[in-house]
């Protein structure tokens with residue numbers, strides 16, 4: 276039972292699609308499937324009607340790297356919002372592609388302050404920000420940052436790994452130029468694909484490069500050859516495309532607003548169930564909390580390593596903190612299929628037993644009944 280901030284349990288429809296027989300990457304049926312994926316990605320990201328979308332054959336980090344590789348040249352000024360480990364990963368990648376990196380930081384467990392971005396925008400070619408910082412459970416104010424960037428002429432790159440597909444994402448309205456996620460996070464598809472979206476403005480910047488991107492595999496022109504012109508660039512992992520298509524369709528059929536409500540309700544149910552044991556929100560300001568990664572401060576004297584080991588023996592995976600938050604917090608994943616009553620019921624049953632807390636499961640059921648009546652009805656029927 277995966278209750279981690281990624282990977283998430285694979286959606287049953289994606290699992291079935293994965294079993295389909297192999298087709299060639301140049302098969303007309305695969306091109307038709309790819310066209311549907313591209314159109315569904317435009318909806319998921321909220322792009323311009325004709326925006327370029329595609330799947331990269333790699334994980335979310337490849338989506339991150341492709342953005343810097345294609346849109347940054349040596350000597351460019353790149354402002355990176357870094358309030359956690361994925362923001363720092365962005366800064367490291369930008370530097371490897373020759374950028375002069377300006378860091379805007381925030382105290383651990385707090386969101387980036389847009390005023391700090393505004394203060395360092397002068398002469399910047401690109402601003403890069405992680406929407407939901409998985410390492411701390413913090414949601415950064417992307418719409419506010421985007422509004423500042425819009426007037427500056429800089430491109431805006433957004434890591435949407437913990438948000439796109441679970442929350443409405445408005446690439447066009449906000450003015451985002453490059454966004455990416457990973458298949459195994461909010462969409463509950465198998466890992467190995469990075470869905471990207473690229474604005475017209477970003478393509479124009481790419482076209483004006485002084486030298487080709489050093490990353491041949493993810494060259495935007497090469498990707499366009501395959502995804503738009505249907506000529507060979509590299510062999511795409513067709514079986515992963517089948518599964519991804521099914522998972523993304525399931526997400527859009529459920530509806531992004533409904534998924535957004537589901538993840539918030541699950542977070543409240545868990546918080547309400549565990550609060551009497553002494554668990555509390557790690558992120559202090561409610562507006563800074565990332566709904567898809569619930570960061571809970573552990574009760575005083577809680578045996579973090581011991582309890583998580585005992586949970587693992589019952590095949591339940593829970594993630595602790597990283598670096599300074601190790602032993603201090605749990606990060607409970609609520610992306611995609613993990614934000615359902617059943618996986619967390621398994622956790623509550625195990626905790627009731629391990630901690631000797633009678634009533635924990637009953638409290639969970641009551642909270643579910645109060646906050647998620649639509650999700651609990653099928654189980655009662």
Ligand SMILES: *Cc1c(COP(=O)(O)O)cnc(C)c1O
Nearest residue numbers: 334335336361407409434436457
């Ligand atoms: C998981 C994650 C990534 C990296 O994705 P991988 O699939 O592990 O390469 C990047 N950014 C954020 C915010 C993530 O949570």
